[in-house]
Amino acid sequence: MRALRPLSLSSSLLRAIYSAGAGGRPLRGPSPLCFLLQNGGSKVLSFSRIKGRLLSSTVETLLEYERDQPFDDQKVIEKDSTLNLALSQLAADFDVESNLSLSRFFCTRYTHVISTGSLKLDLALGIGGLPKFVVQGRMIEIYGREASGKTTLALHIVKEAQKLGGYCAYLDVENALDPALAEAMGVNTENLLISHPNCAENSLSIVNTLVNSGSVDVVVVDSVRTNLRSNRGFGEMNEVTCGGNALKFYAAVRMRITRRGLLHNEDKITGIGLLVQVMKNKLAPAMKKATLDLGFGRGICLEAEVLEMATKHGLVLREGTGYWIEGEFLKDQQEAELFLEKNNAVVDEFVRTLRNQLFQSGTKTGI
Numbered sequence: 287m288r289a290l291r292p293l294s295l296s297s298s299l300l301r302a303i304y305s306a307g308a309g310g311r312p313l314r315g316p317s318p319l320c321f322l323l324q325n326g327g328s329k330v331l332s333f334s335r336i337k338g339r340l341l342s343s344t345v346e347t348l349l350e351y352e353r354d355q356p357f358d359d360q361k362v363i364e365k366d367s368t369l370n371l372a373l374s375q376l377a378a379d380f381d382v383e384s385n386l387s388l389s390r391f392f393c394t395r396y397t398h399v400i401s402t403g404s405l406k407l408d409l410a411l412g413i414g415g416l417p418k419f420v421v422q423g424r425m426i427e428i429y430g431r432e433a434s435g436k437t438t439l440a441l442h443i444v445k446e447a448q449k450l451g452g453y454c455a456y457l458d459v460e461n462a463l464d465p466a467l468a469e470a471m472g473v474n475t476e477n478l479l480i481s482h483p484n485c486a487e488n489s490l491s492i493v494n495t496l497v498n499s500g501s502v503d504v505v506v507v508d509s510v511r512t513n514l515r516s517n518r519g520f521g522e523m524n525e526v527t528c529g530g531n532a533l534k535f536y537a538a539v540r541m542r543i544t545r546r547g548l549l550h551n552e553d554k555i556t557g558i559g560l561l562v563q564v565m566k567n568k569l570a571p572a573m574k575k576a577t578l579d580l581g582f583g584r585g586i587c588l589e590a591e592v593l594e595m596a597t598k599h600g601l602v603l604r605e606g607t608g609y610w611i612e613g614e615f616l617k618d619q620q621e622a623e624l625f626l627e628k629n630n631a632v633v634d635e636f637v638r639t640l641r642n643q644l645f646q647s648g649t650k651t652g653i
Contacts, residue, residue, distance in 0.1 A: 400450065400504065403442030404578050405591050405640060407562055412570025414645035416443060416539060418452075418503055424568075425536055427510075430543035435560050435580050437462070438471070439543070440506045442586055445472045452503030455479035455496050457489055459512045471585040486513040540566035549579055557581040589626040589633065593619065596636045599643060 399415035401408055408415050417424040428436050444454045454477075456463065461482055465475050479502070483489040489507060496502045507513070510533065534540065542563045549557035560578040567574075579587040593609070596602040602622075603610040609622040612632055616622040626633050 400443060400452075401446040402439065403446050403586050403588065404576065405588075405595055405637065405644075406576040407578065408641075409644055410562070410564055410574040410576040411539065412567065412574070414641060415446075417569060424538035425533075427533055427537040427540045428543065429540070431545070434543045434545050435558065435578075436543055437508055438580055438585050439541075439562075440508060441468050441471050441473055444468075444478065444504055444506065445474075447504045448474050448477065450503075453477070453479070453501055454504040455481070455492075455502050455506070457481050457483055457492060457505070457507045459483060459489060459507065460509055463508070467583065470583055483513075489513050534566075537566060538568045539564065546577065549581070555582075557587070587623075588637075589623040592626060592633055592636050592640075593622050595640055599640060601636055601639060 398418040399413050400418055401415040402411070416426055428439060430436055440456075444456065447454050456478055458480060459482070463480065468475055468478075479496075481492055483492060493505055493507065496505055542565050544561050544563075546559045546561045548555050549559060557580045560580060562576045562578060564572050564574050566572055579590055581587050593602065597604050597609065605615070607619075608615055608617045609619070610616075611622060611625060612629075614625070616625055626636075
């Protein structure tokens with residue numbers, strides 16, 4: 287609320303203020319307007335001229351921001367008792383997951399992640415990998431055109447989860463999973479739960495059962511596009527999901543995969559190059575990119591990534607076109623990658639060191 291009231295100033299003072307504003311001549315000494323603002327704090331002068339007459343008023347304003355006074359001990363005790371009463375009512379009316387707990391927040395602020403199998407992509411994700419499904423309850427969407435490496439990336443995530451001792455499930459809706467290819471990429475198919483649901487209802491039922499069990503770390507649905515309702519073609523689908531894009535809305539991470547070219551070894555095509563862009567990320571800044579190389583029959587070319595990043599961070603010394611790795615000089619990049627391919631222990635040591643250097647301390651890798 288603001289209240290206008292007449293200003294009781296002398297006519298000579300008003301003429302001086304008006305002449306200073308109209309004629310551009312500065313006033314000598316402090317301005318009366320500044321004096322009122324500095325001393326009153328809640329009064330504002332306003333001037334107007336109507337038919338040669340000078341009118342003035344003060345506007346007395348109420349302060350919009352006031353400093354809170356510190357509570358005394360009695361009020362603090364009353365607030366604590368009231369808060370405890372409210373929390374006890376919440377515990378009685380709702381389940382445990384709905385309760386408010388500051389200690390629970392601090393216990394779960396660390397993100398448990400699973401590597402994607404690519405150091406570059408883990409770095410683009412910002413947390414060193416993808417959040418675990420069971421611990422964090424996150425959904426990840428990987429989309430792109432056909433034959434762009436979506437299934438290969440999903441199998442690498444399954445492999446990394448199995449390396450940590452976790453259980454994984456693969457819902458092969460397209461009936462296109464090749465067990466031989468999965469084994470060649472390092473997936474333990476004997477411990478992989480595989481299902482071939484024939485409709486969306488069955489897929490969601492399987493996912494719901496596995497999630498409620500709390501023992502499965504990764505559930506892959508390949509793919510969402512082929513999940514059709516059992517009553518498709520029998521009447522209209524009258525229900526529409528909120529916003530029309532439910533998967534985009536609920537996904538914690540969305541990655542778009544595009545092909546950027548072919549990989550050649552002399553005259554032979556050995557794989558494809560990919561560009562992965564993180565379009566959405568609720569755990570780190572999004573819109574970051576990573577370039578990957580996929581070899582036919584083997585998946586992500588990790589040796590090339592490790593060599594590039596180890597050289598960049600000083601783990602591998604480069605001399606001309608050659609590389610020094612573990613005291614051995616390799617004359618070119620191809621020979622260095624071949625050396626890393628044959629020495630898995632060296633690759634694992636480089637990966638462990640790079641992950642400790644690159645990724646944030648607020649993430650945990652493991653089961």
